[in-house]
Amino acid sequence: MQRKIFFLPVLLCIFASAQAQSSLSVDYIMRDPKWMGIFPSAPYWSEDSKQIFFRYNLENDPADSLYKIDLAKPNQISKVHWSEEKILRKDLATFNQDESLRIYKEKTSIQLEDRRKRTKTTLFEWFDPISNLQFMANENLISFNSGSNFYIFDRSSKNIRKVTSIVNGSKPSSPAGNAGAKISFLESENLALLQVVRDRKNAQNQSQKYRESVREKTSDFVFYTEGKNLSNLQLSPDGSFATFSVFTPASNKNTKVPDYTAASGYTEDLNTRPKVGTQPNKVIIGIYDLKKDTVYYVTTSNLPGIKDLPDYVKDYPEKTWEEKERDLTLSGPYFSPDGKRAIVQVRSFDNKDRWITELNLTSGELKTLDRQRDEAWVAGPGIGGSFGGGTLGWLPDSRHIYFQSESTGYSHLYLLDVLTGEKKALTSGKYEVFDPKISKDKKSWYLTTSEVDPGERHFYRMPLMGGKMEKITSMTGNNEVVLSPDEKQLAILYSYSNIPTELYVQENRAGAAPKQLTSGQSAEFKAYSWRDPQLVRFPAQDGAQVPARLYLPDPAKKNGAAVIFVHGAGYLQNVHKWWSTYFREYMFHNLLADLGYTVLDIDYRASAGYGRDWRTGIYRHMGGKDLSDQVDGAKYLVSAQGVDTGKIGIYGGSYGGFITLMALFNHGDVFKSGAALRSVTDWAHYNHGYTANILNTPEEDPIAYRRSSPIYFAEGLQGNLLIAHGMLDVNVHFQDVVRLAQRLIELGKDHWEMAVYPVEDHGFVEPSSWADEYKRILKLFNTTLLEESK
The missing domain is CATH 3.40.50.1820 (Alpha/Beta hydrolase fold, catalytic domain)
Known part of the structure; x- marks a missing residue:
């Protein structure tokens, strides 16, 4: 040995x-x-399409900072000062349909910017926090949410009106009902002994009853949340309906991960996720009818296949499976541009079904437009997850919706006519589609696909209603494109198998030569x-x-x-x-x-x-x-x-x-x-x-x-x-x-x-x-x- x-x-x-x-x-x-060098990420354009901003680190900072390149001086990369960066991100900025107008909040004022005339106008002052600032279908009207209620500003009359009445809390008990409540011994004795006091008390009760009866007949409708947690408040573009989601979190046991090296010197527990088999969080959608002053909820019981059992139950013949409506999560609604229609995406908690439905806004009923069933699980590029997301929306005609589906075995882009139910595939083949977006002139799609090869990504343009795709990028590898606001140029994060990511710029046309803007590899x-x-x-x-x-x-x-x-x-x-x-x-x-x-x-x-x-x-x-x-x-x-x-x-x-x-x-x-x-x-x-x-x-x-x-x-x-x-x-x-x-x-x-x-x-x-x-x-x-x- x-x-x-x-x-x-x-x-x-x-x-x-x-x-x-x-x-x-x-x-x-x-x-x-x-040690490898510095490489760009997260690029975006200036509004005038003359500068590209991106995350970078030329000065060996602890983390990446914001840098920019002016295309008039493409060889100069400069760091953006924090004061300029703050101006770049205008709070709550949103645009009208053709993006000629923009509205945003600046301190306490709501500003309107005419991008063609290059003018700025103060519309009104608002001192409370606001969200969902947007142009309505009638672009003379601007809506916003403040304090859980919606308001509409009329640009012609300069008037602001509150269109919802939502109160976080429970409806107060009726004062009239309190009048008949049990009274104390002392009060009872006092009223019995003193006639004048008794007469005044009776008169007070009668007056209060009258006031309450009049108020009940003339008061506006109020929706009390009754402890519900409202989120995703939206106002339809035509101002007829408000919608909201009610999220009910499940109570699931979290697991603990001990930290033996905590700074305190004591072992401390990190509170982490639950394990598989948890109860679902629940989401329902409420509809506030502004004309009828009433609130009701989206119903899902008529969804086709809502009680379907999965195929794997056949492996458990000894078990009795209860036929019941499956747990669901709802996302949306997504309103058509004219506000007349809306769609809701519904997913089963077991993730074997995804329904794209049209919502009847006056009744809360759902009509199934497309059902995607997968005995494994519904997923794939552009299809989203349990709480929505993915590619889903309306064409400008307020008649066609678009979405992605794996119905052919690969994730492709589809149109569906909500009036006729006709579905049309815009792309097809043994490849996948990523991040389709509609051009500003509403005539084309821009999308990325793997059509050339599963190991490549290229950027394309395609007619809105379908047709031949035009390949715009040419570099072999990954072309991650950000289109300039004027849609004349591409900012491209490009890399190859043995070449880390660099930033390029290219004209938005097939055959154009890309120009490299960064070169970050170390010696x-x-x-x-x-x-x-x-x-x-x-x-x-x-x-x-x-x-x-x-x-x-x-x-x-x-x-x-x-x-x-x-x-x-x-x-x-x-x-x-x-x-x-x-x-x-x-x-x-x-x-x-x-x-x-x-x-x-x-x-x-x-x-x-x-x-x-x-x-x-x-x-x-x-x-x-x-x-x-x-x-x-x-x-x-x-x-x-x-x-x-x-x-x-x-x-x-x-x-x-x-x-x-x-x-x-x-x-x-x-x-x-x-x-x-x-x-x-x-x-x-x-x-x-x-x-x-x-x-x-x-x-x-x-x-x-x-x-x-x-x-x-x-x-x-x-x-x-x-x-x-x-x-x-x-x-x-x-x-x-x-x-x-x-x-x-x-x-x-x-x-x-x-x-x-x-x-x-x-x-x-x-x-x-x-x-x-x-x-x-x-x-x-x-x-x-x-x-x-x-």
Whole structure:
């Protein structure tokens, strides 16, 4: 034994000296990202379309500040003083239909700006806070909300009238009713003894009854909130209706995350999210009829399929399923430009249905215009979530609505005629649409799509009622466009696979040449030749072609080992031709390739960018196709890239950490080692919004949770496992890996270790933590995947 202990370091030294080298190191690449340079974000235009503002950091400030470029002097980047920045963001500014007029609040006055004449007029003074300042359908009228009530200002008469009467509180009890209330002994005796006092009291009661009877007949309608929490107050553009939402929060138990390094010196608890299976928050919509002086609520009982049971109930034949109306969330209403119509989006809490409905404003009834049913879950680009959002609105004709749907398997843009019910697809094909917006002249759409390639994003123009799309951007990669107010120019945040984001400007026409405005890479960063990873596809066992990024080593340095990276978030795309949000991992993959490793980064089933079937491929079985895609990736590395069987590792964070655990617990014959970072180990302990979409709830669908949670498969661990987790993780709680660690201990498993990070949340912040974690990952791979070379 002593000879072995003495001899092993000698072999390791010989082995280390024979390894391929890299100019990169973990400490080097995991420094504060500022070493890479400065890169722009969040651009927007000045109102005259002559300047571009963006977040930047030329002066090494603690955080990015606001900078600007004047297009008349495109080579000059200047920092914006806080006083100028304050002026740029006019409070509550809103425009009329053709954007020739703008209204906004300036201190206590409401200002009207004529943008063509370049004049400014004070409309009126208002000393209380206001919101929802807007032009009405008749643009001579301006409405606003103040103190939970709506007011309308008439620009011709200069009059302001209050159009709603909403009182936060309960309706007061009738004073007349109090007159008959039980009186005290002393008052009773006094009235019985003194005739004059008794007569005056009777006269007072009669007078009060008369006044109350007259007031009841002549007083205005008052809506008392009765303790309800009103939000999203809106006034219809024609001034006929006001609407509001009533939000009732659910009472769900939150979890606690201990902070052992709190500044107080005491262990303090962080109050964090509930676990999956929570009760829903409830939202209903109220309608205030301003002509009839009455309030009523939107009814949902006539929605088609509101009582439909999910398909998975067939897996539980022993259980009796109650047929009842499902819990719903409502968003809207969204009023037509003329104010005559409104639509409401309704989603089932189980997220298997989305109804787009027309609201009958006089009765509160809903008429279904489009129902999107998905036995997995309704989602996708532009489709929004449980509380609305996404692409939804009206065309200027107040007859057609637009929205996005995955009805063809990819998220596309649709029009629907609310009078005839006719639905028309404006885009189609095996690609997805992002952020469609109507041009100012109301004749065109501007939209971004992945039509060229799933790994590219380009900006297009298309006729309003559909037709040929005109591609405006040309640079290969990601083109994130902000259109100038005059719609003559594009501000573009552009990046490529090995080129971080820079700011460009381009004329708004096809074929125009983009001009680069920023160049932020540091000399240090540019000194290394960063790889442009190959985009490849390999066959999955079910016949699908799985996209991946491939990093190849120099053939002379190739060591026969490979590492598979699993991106986090599940629904995220990392196989593309632009600068990755996983830039640290990207640099680490360059380091691995320098050392002779082949690296594969897979957009497995559930990843974004490939349509509905890819997105929902993990429904009711996380660790199913998403895991088999990793196994098939390993087979591809062996068959097509010359990687040695038995020398493949895997790693990833969050969802990637979960997949790493499932890989080592279920496919120890394929993966020799793995690093599971901030990993989910039991989906019953994760949040509701994400997990319930994919696995339903643990109470209703325990089969899905049992086959999807790594903690139930820990007995299968064969290889070498590193677990790393931040102790302040309020997303995937540290409790996850604590429970798994105890399970591994009880199973008597060897060859695993755990690294904890006491001051880190889910996403690490400190460079020292990043460096420590990735040095452990590199050591794991070097000592386990390359040990056969000793």
